[in-house]
Amino acid sequence: MKQLIWIAACLLLAGCSRPAAESQLLFEDAWVRAMPPGSMMTAGFGRLVNNSNVDLEITAYTSPQFADVSLHRTVLEDGMSRMKEVPTLMIPVGSEIELAPGGYHLMFMQPIEKQGDVLLLHVDVDGGGRFSFELPLERR
Numbered sequence: 001m002k003q004l005i006w007i008a009a010c011l012l013l014a015g016c017s018r019p020a021a022e023s024q025l026l027f028e029d030a031w032v033r034a035m036p037p038g039s040m041m042t043a044g045f046g047r048l049v050n051n052s053n054v055d056l057e058i059t060a061y062t063s064p065q066f067a068d069v070s071l072h073r074t075v076l077e078d079g080m081s082r083m084k085e086v087p088t089l090m091i092p093v094g095s096e097i098e099l100a101p102g103g104y105h106l107m108f109m110q111p112i113e114k115q116g117d118v119l120l121l122h123v124d125v126d127g128g129g130r131f132s133f134e135l136p137l138e139r140r
């Protein structure tokens, strides 16, 4: 039954081209830092888990609430902390990638509409699948 609901939600949201059983991506413990008034960007964290039976390569992130969403990684270069965009992210079968302060993180930039309590995030994977997540905005 859970599977059926997932498929229905998936079709409703974006028209996935693959059945749910073939490609399942989870976003565990996901949260987005609540934005102070006037702020133009924020960051999201959690664990992206490949629960499917194929490797998943993430190729795009979008949200109806932001004009620009991308994956960044904070790296140390010459003792300086810098953020670099990560255009694609491969998550092998059965593995997970942690997004945490100081490492990988989602950057949400150029807010389009009022944020409320929840952000909608679409994650596109190579081959045409799309996964959608609702991420809570939290003050941490």
Ligand SMILES: [Cu+2]
Residues within 6 Å of the ligand: 072, 073, 083, 105, 106, 107
């Ligand atoms: Cu960043």
